[in-house]
Amino acid sequence: MGRAPCCDRSGLKKGPWTQEEDELLVAYIKKHGQGNWRTLPKNAGLERCGKSCRLRWTNYLRPDIKRGRFSFEEEETIIQLHSILGNKWSAIAARLPGRTDNEIKNYWNTHIRKRLLRMGIDPVTHAPRLDLLDLSSILKPAAAYYPTQGDLDTLRALEPLANYPDLLRLASTLLSAPASASTTEQQMLLPWLIQAQMAQQVAQAPPRHATAADHQFMQPSSACQQMPGLVHANSAQQQHQDHMVACCGYAQLPAGYVDSQLDFVPPLMQMVSDTSNLQWSSPVTSSNNCNVGSGVSTPSSSPGAGRVNSASTTAFCANASNIDAIGADAAGLFDMHLSDLLDVSDYM
DNA sequence: AACGGAACCAACCGCTGTTCA
DNA sequence: GTGAACAGCGGTTGGTTCCGT
Incomplete structure (x- = not known):
């Protein structure tokens, strides 16, 4: 035999709460505490179901709720x-x-x-959406083109490409000439470039064992899932494959999975390797610079010019190898470490 | 001033995991 | 062990306000 029914649904009030109802609920909880939501409305003299009372309290009436605009x-x-x-x-x-x-x-x-x-960023994956970007327009000569704020925002999103002039040229060529690459290939280009920079940073980092905290982040990132096989993009990085495993979560994949993914390297990457003499070891300006995601910030909300955007770098950096660097960057802005902020072990 | 669309947000709905009789 | 109810969560809706024409 189970519990008694929560409440008789018939005759219970729904819709917006009145001030009288709010006062009744607040007064009751102040006096008796939250207790059992099932019996609370009856004891408080409310013609609401417990669920509605709980929602009203937790979302609106709780004294510790901060109202107003988000900072x-x-x-x-x-x-x-x-x-x-x-x-x-x-x-x-x-x-x-x-x-x-x-x-x-x-x-x-x-x-x-x-x-x-x-801004051309997918709010689900936090990856740039090339189908929403018009690279050909933003690459026009400045003398003949006055960029809008939106264009400037987009340019910020493409900042990582600045570290790869060859790739930037190739990308602008490919993306401004739709006939040269399919939409799918275009969409895959930028994530690949970003992942390449992540891989470069991992390759440059000193080897270390993954910590327990690292494993919290070992779920395959969306970026990695979009870019299987990148670990073999350059044979020089093979020796650091274990770091890419930590970075992209391949540790959870069956043995041989990474190799098998070579079959799925998109044609675009073949084009890149064939035509541009691509050097994956292109200089990265800062060894601790996780700027691949710097464009994911929300420039329109930035309070001042010249503000470092590193606080927003997690979109492509939230992995085992980079989380400490992110925290250090963010700490400079918020006086807190992201590692403290992001104790996500409970949610993984 | 009136209207229509966009934006906003409180509240509801339905689902899932947990608790308890 | 079983099943009903609870608590909590994310998605969605609908009413209200704002804003441009």
């Missing part, structure tokens, strides 16, 4: 956490004191998501 730091934190946790609103809310999951979810859907889309 820049909160917004950046949401983006960072979302890039790692996805739509785990409650997990994200747990890292933002005073904010509810519902509030964060609404803010994401109404503000951040739209802004990322405008």
Whole structure:
């Protein structure tokens, strides 16, 4: 025999809460505590179901709720956490004191998501969407073209390409000439370039054993999933494959999986390796610079010119090898370490 | 001033994992 | 061990407000 029914659904009020109902609920909880939501409405004299009372309390009436607009730091934190946790609103809310999951979810859907889309960034994967970018237009000579703020935002998203002049030239050629590559290939180009830079950073990092904390991040990232086989893009990186395993989560894949993925290297990469004498060891300006994701920030929310965008670098850097660097960068802005902020072990 | 569309957000719905009789 | 109810979560809806024409 199970429990008694939660509540008789008939006759219970729905819809917006009145001030009287709010006062009744607040007064009751202040006096008796939250206790059992099932019996609370009856004891408090409310004609609501317990679920409705709990929602009203947790999302609106709780005294520790912070109202008002989201700050820049909160917004950046949401983006960072979302890039790692996805739509785990409650997990994200747990890292933002005073904010509810519902509030964060609404803010994401109404503000951040739209802004990322405008910037040509997929709000689900946090990867640039080449189908939304018009590279040919933003690469026009400056003298003949006055860029809009949107173009400047897009340029920031393409900042990583600056480290690979050969790739930039190739990308601009490919992407401004639709006939030269299929849409699918175009969409795959930028993630590959980004992953190449990640791989370069991993290759340059001193070998170390993965820590327990590292394993928290060993789920295959979306970027890695989009780019199987990259670990073999350059034979010089083969010796660091174990780091790529840590980076991309291949450790969880069956033996031989990585090799088998060579069969799926997209034709575009074949074009790249055939035509551009690509050097994957192209200089990266900063050994600790995870700038591949710097364009994922939300420039329109940046409070001042010249602000370092490193706080937003998690979109492509939230992996075992880079998380410490991210935390160090973010700490400079927020006086906190991302490793502290992102204790995501509970959610992985 | 009136209208229509966009934006916003509180609240509901439905599902899932956990608890308990 | 079983099944019903609970608690919590993410997705969605619908009412309200804002803004441009």
